[in-house]
Amino acid sequence: MSLFIKKGLCMVLSLMLVMVWGMDALAASGSAGGDDTLQDPELYARAAVLMDGDTGRVLYGKNPDQVLPMASTTKVMTLIIALENASLDEIVTVSAYAAGMPDVQLGIREGEQYVLKDLLYSMMLESHNDSAVAIAEYVGGSVEGFAAMMNEKARELGCVSTYFITPNGLDAQDSLGQHATTARELGLIMRYGIQNDLFLEITRTTAYTFSDVDGDRTFSVNNKNALLTMIPEAVSGKTGFTSGAGYCYVCAVSSEGRTFIIALLGCGWPPNKSWKWSDVDVLTDYGKENYHYVRAEMDTSALTPVRITEGTQETAGLSCEAGTVRILLRDDENVDIVQNIVTQTQAPVFAGQTAGSVAYMVGDTVLYKYPVVFKESIPMTGIGFYFEKVFSTFF
Incomplete structure (x- = not known):
């Protein structure tokens, strides 16, 4: 049985760069080889x-x-x-x-x-x-x-x-x-x-x-x-x-x-x-x-729970070890946090099982990537579960 019923869409979150560590912001901006305000270095090497x-x-x-x-x-x-x-x-x-x-x-x-x-x-x-x-x-x-x-x-x-x-x-x-x-x-x-x-x-x-x-x-x-x-x-x-x-x-x-x-x-x-x-x-x-350097961080406690089908619970919470990182950037660059996490899956799921990932990216380059896992185990529903649910509803 396939674990994942429905893949979540990638969610790109704009990240506020919250702190410059140990250095002043620099006046030059641009892209190496791309912005006229930032000159390419002249090199001898091939x-x-x-x-x-x-x-x-x-x-x-x-x-x-x-x-x-x-x-x-x-x-x-x-x-x-x-x-x-x-x-x-x-x-x-x-x-x-x-x-x-x-x-x-x-x-x-x-x-x-x-x-x-x-x-x-x-x-x-x-x-x-x-x-x-x-x-x-x-x-x-x-x-x-x-x-x-x-x-x-x-x-x-x-x-x-x-x-x-x-x-x-x-x-x-x-x-x-x-x-x-x-x-x-x-x-x-x-x-x-x-x-x-x-x-x-x-x-x-x-x-x-x-x-x-x-x-x-x-x-x-x-x-x-x-x-x-x-x-x-x-x-x-x-x-x-x-x-x-x-x-x-x-x-x-x-x-x-x-x-x-x-x-x-x-x-x-x-x-x-x-x-x-x-x-x-x-x-x-x-x-x-x-x-x-800039400091980049996300609130991992705000991760959206995953919907669980055919399980003893309707949702499962998520956990991620993504913390604060520092990243070297030019003034014109931004960091994106990209979440690639399932939005729905079928029971059973197990605590520690991978549900997706969170990545810190600059442009198309992944700089740091962290797994997102389920916080808890959720078993499949069985006949006993349904009997207990009916009993609690009517009695």
Whole structure:
């Protein structure tokens, strides 16, 4: 028997934006690329996004969905997979294949052993390709096995255009496609990564020293993410370059409680290594000047009860955990609360059973979505119910 007899129409409620948190309202208004009063930032990158770190919404995009090679920004995903599938103190034995990786390399040798944690620092601070492959072979059993783990994780994060072949980002292609991503999806991967404290600890470290397990060789690595020392707002980041990808960069920047994710692909070729820093500066300023927090909330106690047919009660109350949220908006943007809830259904229904959803939306983008559930269980009517009803009516 179908649970839902009649679907309720979507109800769009206009939401009053009740409070600006910590920032003055900004004079500029408009839509990126749409309103003449809001100028598009001028960027060097072939593709770029400025993303809200809270929700993953793209605040500004230049060719955000163009598929392009990503160079060593790949290692953001390599770090994520390693942290989620191995312990930092595990021992990695270097293969001949890993030791043979081209520059940039740490110089590890076949048969040497290293603590996984140390190789992760090597990979993220100085982008060593040999360390990345050694990590991949250990965690995934092979480079191919590790790439499969990377691609599976990418799909979990909603990255439908990203395809990983190598753990270090060297240009590659196979029968299924090119090692590549989009600016939007690279931003989503970084957004996910910075939610892990170990990810932040490693990528924010400025210098690190370690030895192989036998203590025969000692290495010192320094963080090549210059943004960490250029601006105090820098949270994390990863550089990259190959001849096919050009200069690439992905980072997180925090400003007055706001977290911006910036992803740049194809941001120039030698000798224009500094173009990425210019683009980061432009996009950070764009976010600061045009986006501020507002508080959005709805009265969930006012949800309309659902009509119940063939049940011991005529209506059932609803419950929803939707609370107060803060959302980055431009001055010309509004938040809508969209309720998609059944108006009528047939008994039985059960407490906690889903009756629909409430979503906070900006334009066509869902930023937060919460389930709406029945507060109580209502059984179907039976012969005993009808006998009791007749008895109470006449006696």
